[in-house]
Amino acid sequence: MFIIVAIFGLCLVFWYILSFIWGRVIPALIFIVPILYVLGFVLDHPFWALLLVLVAFLGWGAYLNYRKAHPTAKMQQQAIKDQEKAAEQADTQRVIDAADKALHSDDK
Secondary structure, three states, rough: OOHHHHHHHHHHHHHHHHHHHHHHHHHHHHHHHHHHHHHHHHHHHHHHHHHHHHHHHHHHHHHHHHHHHHOHHHHHHHHHHHHHHHHHHHHHHHHHHHHHHHHHHHHH
16 A cells, blocks of 8 residues: 555656646746757857848848838828827817917916
């Protein structure tokens, strides 16, 4: 009887260890390993790492410049909506300013 309880206890301990590893250790490693891999590359090859970062920033800037020069239809529609909203806000502000000026013109 003791052997059966001991085997069951060992199975439970093994299950708790596996659940801890699967729930805590594996997710932590998913974040830690790439960071350490990149850090190791930077420490081993600083020139190539800086060159890679420079190329990445140049590529990102070229992409942003291209995207600004060649807007998509969705971006154009959003720009039109933004202009209409700005015009409405300007009209509303103009009405508020006129009303405020009319109210305070009697104070003088």
